[in-house]
Amino acid sequence: xxxxxxxxxxxxxxxxxxxxxxxxxxxxxxxxxxxxxxxxxxxxxxxxxxxxxxxxxxxxxxxxxxxxxxxxxxxxxxxxxxxxxxxxxxxxxxxxxxxxxxxxxxxxxxxxxxxxxxxxxxxxxxxxxxxxxxxxxxxxxxxxxxxxxxxxxxxxx
Numbered sequence: 001x002x003x004x005x006x007x008x009x010x011x012x013x014x015x016x017x018x019x020x021x022x023x024x025x026x027x028x029x030x031x032x033x034x035x036x037x038x039x040x041x042x043x044x045x046x047x048x049x050x051x052x053x054x055x056x057x058x059x060x061x062x063x064x065x066x067x068x069x070x071x072x073x074x075x076x077x078x079x080x081x082x083x084x085x086x087x088x089x090x091x092x093x094x095x096x097x098x099x100x101x102x103x104x105x106x107x108x109x110x111x112x113x114x115x116x117x118x119x120x121x122x123x124x125x126x127x128x129x130x131x132x133x134x135x136x137x138x139x140x141x142x143x144x145x146x147x148x149x150x151x152x153x154x155x156x157x
Contacts, residue, residue, distance in 0.1 A: 093127035
């Protein structure tokens, strides 16, 4: 089951049962991301700190119920972060738009995050660009892919 990021993101938003996930506490916002990526880690830490209700960060390099669900759906975690809120899953640009929209705090990070990502259309444009820089950074650092879908030849960026 291979989908492009655009197809998968669209199915997350509009598929009949694509969003529902019952394996989590429905009151908690959880973000599944690559903690080995300095940019991803920094962004997610700032998002967590800026939210007074709290966001639970899950390392995609460690097995979890959310990673298992992402893999079951055929979503490549190396191609997009995942946000889970109220039993709904959001992937890639949709996840980052939801995270920006969710932020309740104040400050420079919240303002910039909302300006860049709270509008889904703009997030869909910016996310692939930022993901390309992320992939280049991880390649330069020699970080291996998570490869949750266990695709042959996909060990390195």
